[in-house]
Amino acid sequence: MDKAEKIVAEWYSNHPISAPHILTKLKSSGRELEDVQPQDLYPYDQDHYDGLDANARLAENTGMKSGDSVIDVCAGLCGPARWFAAERDVQVTGVDISPNRVEGAKKLNTLVGLQDQVHPVLASAMDIPFEADNFDAAVSQESFLHIPDKPKALREVYRVLRPGGRFSFTDWVMHTPLPDDEFEQYRQRFACQSMLSIPEYQTQLEKAGFTVISADDVTQAWGDILARRLRMYQDLDAEAERAGNPSKGDDFLKMYAKFVDDVQQRRVGGVCLTAEKSH
Ligand SMILES: C[S@@+](CC[C@H](N)C(=O)[O-])C[C@H]1O[C@@H](n2cnc3c(N)ncnc32)[C@H](O)[C@@H]1O
Numbered sequence: 001m002d003k004a005e006k007i008v009a010e011w012y013s014n015h016p017i018s019a020p021h022i023l024t025k026l027k028s029s030g031r032e033l034e035d036v037q038p039q040d041l042y043p044y045d046q047d048h049y050d051g052l053d054a055n056a057r058l059a060e061n062t063g064m065k066s067g068d069s070v071i072d073v074c075a076g077l078c079g080p081a082r083w084f085a086a087e088r089d090v091q092v093t094g095v096d097i098s099p100n101r102v103e104g105a106k107k108l109n110t111l112v113g114l115q116d117q118v119h120p121v122l123a124s125a126m127d128i129p130f131e132a133d134n135f136d137a138a139v140s141q142e143s144f145l146h147i148p149d150k151p152k153a154l155r156e157v158y159r160v161l162r163p164g165g166r167f168s169f170t171d172w173v174m175h176t177p178l179p180d181d182e183f184e185q186y187r188q189r190f191a192c193q194s195m196l197s198i199p200e201y202q203t204q205l206e207k208a209g210f211t212v213i214s215a216d217d218v219t220q221a222w223g224d225i226l227a228r229r230l231r232m233y234q235d236l237d238a239e240a241e242r243a244g245n246p247s248k249g250d251d252f253l254k255m256y257a258k259f260v261d262d263v264q265q266r267r268v269g270g271v272c273l274t275a276e277k278s279h
Contacts, residue, residue, distance in 0.1 A: 001097060058141070
């Protein structure tokens, strides 16, 4: 793990969405922990924008089908990975750099009986510990912003995909270059390592060997989603503090409000990219 990745892992060790938080939510909803279904976790375990609809889009973009072997790059607590496994009947390997997320994912997989279908692995997206041509499809959601060397990670995803396999992912993008001091705030508060523009992303995918299938600017949709997410984080933070779980505090919430504003003004935003490894 390089220095920047250590900072990211540390940042995720103190995050409002965590395995203890999810268990607290389940218990307070009156759910018996002996009989938890994957669907019971969906309201709590998706750490990306637009929840289950976003998962469904990635499944469609990659042409995911029953029995496929899928890699989720930067899988977090494996919320999306469990959804792909349960709803699309695939095997999912979830690679993530944060030890607490990988351990949390294992606990949640076992809780809902998906431990043989969802496989969390502690590893860097820049050094994926699998052989070439291993996976039928690859996905990722709002995570590449944390990766110090995105071209390297894109080359790794390309390498582990089988020929003809597709990678579909969402990420933060920068529509206009931010002044250094503003970008530094993104680095400090969100462990954001870099942001590309949409054309830069397309170029980097092509340099890694991919053919770009689509590049959808999702900034406008994110503006509304993020405003709701800010309210969720405000509620979660208060709840986490009451329950003694990790909380990010006021500085994070203030910066999140700035992020929402930047997205609504199209200074930064989001993209959903789909690219194919040639046959
Ligand atoms: C916003 S969360 C998304 C989690 C998951 N994709 C989801 O939608 O629920 C970002 C995740 O990226 C992981 N991550 C960041 N940098 C990474 C890297 N270089 N290699 C692997 N995982 C990384 C973090 O540990 C974190 O779990």
